[in-house]
Every structure is written in structure tokens, then in C-alpha cells.
Amino acid sequence: MEIIKTQSLIKDYLLGKVRVRALAGIELSIINGEFVAIMGPSGSGKSTLMHIIGCLDSPSAGEYYLDGDLVSKLPKSALAGIRNRKIGFVFQSFNLLPHLNVLKNVELPLMYSGLSARKRKEQASRILDSVGLSDRLKHRPNELSGGQRQRVAIARAIVNNPSILLADEPTGNLDSGAGGDILEIFNDLHKAGNTVIMVTHDRAVAERADRIIEIRDGMIHNGDLAD
């Protein structure tokens, strides 16, 4: 079953008075449980595509189905709920809130989905345990190594049991050892049946995925499901 499907996805930006086409008709299909890497040079549109897949942005034209629902036409207010329930983000620079401890950071998505404080704590602790950080719950992000921070970020991304895990250059700020660990976690999540989508410009990293989709000039160059 397709977890993600796009049809003629177009995204235009206005840079001053000039219209710039970031996505020029993307036809993308990702199946439930796949581990996909999206590759492309900077300016290729891969970040824009990731923002639309992550429901942070809406396309200018075309359709985007997530988990069978047409989300490209949804109002922004509805997208917040979808981001909360169906999407887990992992960023290159971790994006943990510096003044919250590890546990509180992981609890955040659960807070926005309205879980009680007790359930949040329970669920967040369990997930942190699964990424090997059960002894760091009360630490602040700046007391952790880069690899540990990214593991906290992954825990935060999966704590709500989302449909897809979206990672934007997840190893970009890490040394190769820590980066390897993170990719190993993605691999485990994938094996456990999760859909993982990773944006990267590093071919070695991309090769860890089942399939590599290459984007150039706002279009899929190769790696379409048909290939």
C-alpha cells in the first residue's frame, strides 16, 4: 500500500517579483514500510519536497496523498494535527529545545496531542529506553554528545508512532561513528516496519536505504518506483 503518493506536484516561490519553480511536477510513490533516500544537489528542490511531504508547506498545484488522505488541499490548521500524528521529523541540527531536559523534549509531541502528563512520561521514557538513553532523562541537550542528541531527536520523532519518519541530513552534523549509529537505528526502525524517508546529499549514507530517489531541477531524475 502506498503511504505517500504525489501527482504533478508543483511548487512556485516568489523571490521578489520573480517566480521560481522549486518543484516542477513530481510524481512520487512510496510504499508502506520502505526505507527511501532522497538525493540531490542543493537547489534541486529536495528540501521543498521534504517540507511538502512533512506537511510543513503546501504545494502550489498537484495532489499529495498521505496514508490515503488528500492532504494537499487541507487548510494549514489541519496540517498541524497531521504533523503531530503522522509525521516524525529528524533534523540535521537536532532542533532540541535547549532549556528542556531530554524527557521533556521527547514528551513535547505527546503534549500537543493532548496526552496526560503521566502517560506522556511513561511513553517518552519507554522510547528513550529503546534508543539507549534511559540514563540521560534529566540531562539538558547541551550535556549530551551529538550522537546522543540525534538519538533524542529520533525518540521525539517516533514517540507518537507516526506513519512516516522524515529525516533531513540526519548524519550531517555527526562524525562517522555516531552517524553510523544513527543509520543503524533507522535500519532497525525500518526492519520493525516503519517507513523511513531520508534526505541527504551523501551517497554513502543514501546507499543504506532500499531505494534512492534523485532530484534535479525540481523533477525526479531516477529512482522512481518504476525503475
Next chain:
Amino acid sequence: MAISLTESLQIGVNDIMMRKVRSLITVFGIVLGVMSIMVVLAIINGMNKSTMSWMQERGGTNKVEVERNWDYDFRQGGYAALTLAELNQIRGQLPEAVAIGPSITAWGTTMQYKGFSYTDQVIGVLPDHQQMESWYPETGRFFNEIDLRENANVIVLGSSVAKDLFKAENPLGQSVMLKDQMLTVIGIMKEKAWENPGGGAFGGNALEYMNRQSFVPLSTMMNKIEAGSLIRSIQILAKSPEDALAIQKKLGPILLRIKNGRPVFRVSSAQETMQQMKQNSKIFSMIFIMIGMISLLVGGIVIMNIMLASIKERTREIGVRLAIGARRTDIFVQFLVQTVLITGLGGVFGIILGYSILDLVSGYLGMPMLAGPQMILVSLLVSVGVGLIFGIVPAVKASNLDPVMALRDE
């Protein structure tokens, strides 16, 4: 699906604890505003209380007064003075009055007894004077209607007069010499005392002057001591403030009739004076509350600015929150609650500071200043209100951030 108010409060408290110094600076304007409003309200409250208690002691709000009408042009004829006969006419028409108190004062008259002398006011009054002032003899008796009718040569002394003139002797039944009249002492008034609660420069017995007065029947005064003198003013005591206003209305026409239609007298009531005073203190309060409001306005603008700057600084955090599922309302509530928390905190500090200042100032000025619980409530509500009003713009701005842009922010 919504983030609850408790969560928002928790986030707000965390944010404030993280930025203690900034929060304190932010809140300063509100602290000053709340403090000044509280101090001013308390001073006004204290002044009103003090004036009221003075008024109450002087006969309260049930009094009506007849005085010379200074607005009348006396070249058109008439005198602002009444004879005993005219007074009796008025007395006959005001049965509802508790007491009627015309008085004629002989200033600086010297009273003599066995070579001792005493100089102060001697006042001719009706027996009603006792009810008028709620002031009765301590020993002996006051003169009555019979004494009045017969121009009796009797006198009632003030407590200080009795002490000074008679020392240890019992004055009752003794005779004192006043001008060319021998007057028999028939009573001594109770001592009057009213301590200004502040003490200090205005301290001491504010009513001591009354203890230095002595009283003779009005008729004796008008016919013997100050022969030919006339009544220039009358005080009338009514049962209630409402009665006082009614008597005030009724008295005008009576006086006009007696004085052949010439408005030589003016009738006023303490009730009226009080209303005037209340009006004045209202204007006074309004001015100071305006000043407080302006400082709150300035404080509010400062808070708005600092919150706007803080949101700029926290753009990325907002982006992260949006990415993991915060709705715009969640972000809006988060920042609004934080602003309200800061201003509310400012309100609390303002109240504490205001209280300490009131303590200090009222001790120094020797003036009672009263800060009631309703004032604390008002101060708190006002500071929270300032937060609500000035928190809206920053909160809207924060909640309108585009998640993609916000995440890109460095």
C-alpha cells in the same frame, strides 16, 4: 488535541525562570504603575475616612445651615440677621428638626471670679444646643426653655473654663461676673476630645477649643450681655441626611417670607457639602489614576517590545514546536500566557512595593492610609489586563510564523 492552560502556564513559568533578569526588567513599568495606583487609592481612601470621622464628630451629615448669602447684593435692602421673634417663627415651622441652633458669640469676653479671670468665647444658644452637638453637661444642668423665656442669668461652663477659673473649688451655684452681669453657674460641660489618628504636627486634642467655650441662654445674650445683637446664622439638626435635605428645601421659602422676599440668607446642608467634597476627591482620584494608567501603558508597550524581541530570538523554537504538531492557537496561548504571567508577577511586586511605601509614608506624614483587599484585587486584575492587551500582538506574530521559515532561522 489542544494544549491545556496548565501546560501553557508551565511553559510560561519555565520561560520566565530561564530569563529571570530580563523578566524582571520587563516587568518594572508594571510594578511602578500598579504601585502608584495603589498608593494613590490608599491615600485618597485614608483622607476620606479621616474627613468623614471629623464630620461625624462635628454632628455628622444631618446638619443644615443658614448663613448670610454672600451672592446677594445688600444695596437692594435687607439685613442677614434675625431677631428672637423671627427665630421663634422659624422654630414653630420646623417641628421635625431635632435641634435648632442659632448662636451669638461674644468673642474674647472676660469672666471673673474672686479675682481670677478667664477670657474666651461665651456663646448664647438655645437648650437645643445639647442635641445639636450631642454634648451634655457633665455635672449640673443645661439651661431650659424657662431660663430662655426669662432671660435668666445662668451660665454653663466648658470643662477647661471650670478648671482654670475655679481650680479645686466646685463652680456649681457660684456666680461669675461677665461684663456687667452676674451669672450663676448651673452646669459644666463634658470634656470634648478628638485625636487626629496621625498625631504629629496636627496632634493633640483638636476639639480643645470647645472645652474653652461657655454658654448662656440666647435671650440673655441678646438682651443683656450683648444687648441689641442679632442672630447671623442658624444650624439645624435633622433626623437623617434625607431629612436634612428636606428641611433645607423647606427652609428657603420660610426665610424668604420672613425677610419680605429678599434672599439675604443662604441655606446649605452638610450633606450637600459632603457631596461636593466627594466630587472633588473623585476628580483628584481620577487625575492620579490617569497617571497610573499612563505608566501602565508605558509598561505595557515595553513588555510588548520585549516579547516581540523574545519571539524573534525564539523563532527556531517556534518552528520546532510547529513541526512536531503545535497548532497556531497553541503558540498563541503559550506567548499570551507568558506575557500575562510576567505582568501578573509585576502586579504582585507592585502590590508588595506599594504596601511598603504606604507603611513608610503614612508613618512619616502621620496620615492614615488604607489599602483594602479590593484594592489588591483591582491592582492584580489591572496588571493581568495589561498583559492580555499588550500580549496579543506578540502572540499573534509568533503564531503566524511560517514553519518552514521558522525552522530555517539561525
